[in-house]
Amino acid sequence: KKVLIVGGVAGGASAAARLRRLDEHAEIIIFEKGPYISFANCGLPYYIGGTIADRDRLLVQTPKGMADRFRIDVRTKSEVIAINPDNRTVQVQSHERGQYEESYDELILSPGARPIIPDLPGKDNPLIYTVRSIPDIDRIKEQMNSDNNASAIVIGGGFIGVEMAENLKEAGLDVTLVEGNGQLLTPFDPELAASLAQEMEQHGVKLLFSQRVQGFQSREQGIGVELADGRVLAADLVILAIGVAPDTSFLQHSGVSLGARGHIMVNEALESSVPHIYAVGDAIEVTDYIHGTKTAIPLAGPANKQGRIVADRIAGLHSTYKGTQGTSIIKVFGMTGASTGSNEKTLKRLGIDYRTVIVHPGSHASYYPGSSAITLKLLFTPEGKILGAQAVGYDGVDKRIDDIAVAIHFGGHISDLAELELSYAPPYSSAKDPVNMAGYAAE
Numbered sequence: 001k002k003v004l005i006v007g008g009v010a011g012g013a014s015a016a017a018r019l020r021r022l023d024e025h026a027e028i029i030i031f032e033k034g035p036y037i038s039f040a041n042c043g044l045p046y047y048i049g050g051t052i053a054d055r056d057r058l059l060v061q062t063p064k065g066m067a068d069r070f071r072i073d074v075r076t077k078s079e080v081i082a083i084n085p086d087n088r089t090v091q092v093q094s095h096e097r098g099q100y101e102e103s104y105d106e107l108i109l110s111p112g113a114r115p116i117i118p119d120l121p122g123k124d125n126p127l128i129y130t131v132r133s134i135p136d137i138d139r140i141k142e143q144m145n146s147d148n149n150a151s152a153i154v155i156g157g158g159f160i161g162v163e164m165a166e167n168l169k170e171a172g173l174d175v176t177l178v179e180g181n182g183q184l185l186t187p188f189d190p191e192l193a194a195s196l197a198q199e200m201e202q203h204g205v206k207l208l209f210s211q212r213v214q215g216f217q218s219r220e221q222g223i224g225v226e227l228a229d230g231r232v233l234a235a236d237l238v239i240l241a242i243g244v245a246p247d248t249s250f251l252q253h254s255g256v257s258l259g260a261r262g263h264i265m266v267n268e269a270l271e272s273s274v275p276h277i278y279a280v281g282d283a284i285e286v287t288d289y290i291h292g293t294k295t296a297i298p299l300a301g302p303a304n305k306q307g308r309i310v311a312d313r314i315a316g317l318h319s320t321y322k323g324t325q326g327t328s329i330i331k332v333f334g335m336t337g338a339s340t341g342s343n344e345k346t347l348k349r350l351g352i353d354y355r356t357v358i359v360h361p362g363s364h365a366s367y368y369p370g371s372s373a374i375t376l377k378l379l380f381t382p383e384g385k386i387l388g389a390q391a392v393g394y395d396g397v398d399k400r401i402d403d404i405a406v407a408i409h410f411g412g413h414i415s416d417l418a419e420l421e422l423s424y425a426p427p428y429s430s431a432k433d434p435v436n437m438a439g440y441a442a443e
């Protein structure tokens with residue numbers, strides 16, 4: 001069997017490795033348009049900040065490693081520019097070999113999502129950077145290391161924008177973050193996002209809300225960012241992080257059905273509309289695990305799981321992908337914000353009746369040193385089915401949201417949260433864990 005994979009990072013690399021484990025004989029070829037495969041995209045901001053000091057640590061797997069360990073033929077700097085399902089071939093534009101065709105029995109698409117670049121005056125200014133790949137951060141690092149590099153403007157207060165703002169600040173730059181909406185980090189409801197914003201300001205990041213960027217001005221030194229209110233902010237570099245779009249333009253004439261925003265439409269088996277073509281990762285439309293509606297959630301966990309499932313299917317196993325719950329987490333200086341399931345905005349949009357409670361328990365027993373408050377918000381139906389949860393705090397936020405993520409996965413109710421028996425000793429929790437407290441408050 002000959003299996004081609006488009007995209008060699010999260011979804012593509014996991015599909016390849018799993019397939020090799022299940023099938024010793026399959027011929028597996030990965031096409032990756034960039035120079036690297038299997039790199040730690042989630043680690044990129046921390047390399048900018050210096051927490052990850054060694055660039056090589058970002059390269060989780062190399063083409064040689066994939067070849068030696070898994071007998072996978074990895075072709076970097078090789079972009080798939082078109083696919084032809086009628087004769088089951090792909091068209092490859094290779095840096096070394098020029099254009100050629102490759103045939104497949106099964107094709108896996110994991111092209112991911114690309115940063116959105118708005119069509120604004122001056123958008124081609126070389127001091128505007130996006131963050132997706134190793135070459136992207138190499139360019140940013142190079143600029144940061146050049147002379148006169150004291151300030152950065154980050155446009156967009158999503159996960160990547162906030163992580164970049166924090167890390168540029170940690171690297172010693174003067175940082176301003178400009179956000180078009182009234183809050184950062186839309187998976188959080190405004191009151192929780194406000195605590196994370198406050199943490200950023202306390203660490204010296206300037207935040208501008210409800211400010212649209214209208215264009216960019218080149219300067220003799222640095223770059224100017226024009227705001228809708230007429231102000232022009234000056235900086236030495238700009239990070240553009242206003243969101244991502246599926247990297248699927250090469251599929252336009254392929255017959256593979258795409259959703260309104262360009263996501264590949266798949267079924268539970270992760271098959272696209274065209275036989276023998278599967279798709280995974282940031283480029284696909286998924287089912288919302290809680291509501292069964294269609295959505296798109298670009299996260300690494302789902303991409304990896306989907307890659308594994310597609311390999312199972314190709315090897316004849318019957319795994320299915322049941323949907324994405326959107327469990328996510330972010331470090332904001334000393335704080336952590338995490339969320340799972342739906343927030344108020346989503347529930348309102350879907351017209352679902354819901355209740356909320358917010359509790360502020362200690363991260364662990366207050367008499368044991370180092371305890372700090374967690375703000376934990378729970379969203380549930382009037383009958384008590386859990387729909388979502390969000391938390392912010394300095395310690396223990398991750399495990400509380402993960403507990404509730406598990407409860408949601410199993411269709412849990414608020415009474416389950418009250419009943420859960422969770423690990424306790426004073427350094428870690430309280431006899432009534434914050435998750436139990438949220439359950440009590442909701443009952």
Ligand code: FAD
Nearest residue numbers: 007009010011033042079080111112281282298299300303
């Ligand atoms: P990718 O991992 O992006 O891989 C797609 C690859 O396909 C790319 O390398 C691309 O070059 C290649 N490609 C595209 N089109 C073609 C083509 N036509 N031919 C050949 N190759 C092609 N998620 C989390 O859950 N937690 C985090 O903390 C987190 N942090 C992140 C931080 C940053 C800076 C970024 C950019 C992303 C982060 N993510 C995080 C998101 C996570 O990285 C993605 O959800 C995940 O990588 C998606 O996997 P994928 O396989 O769909 O796409």
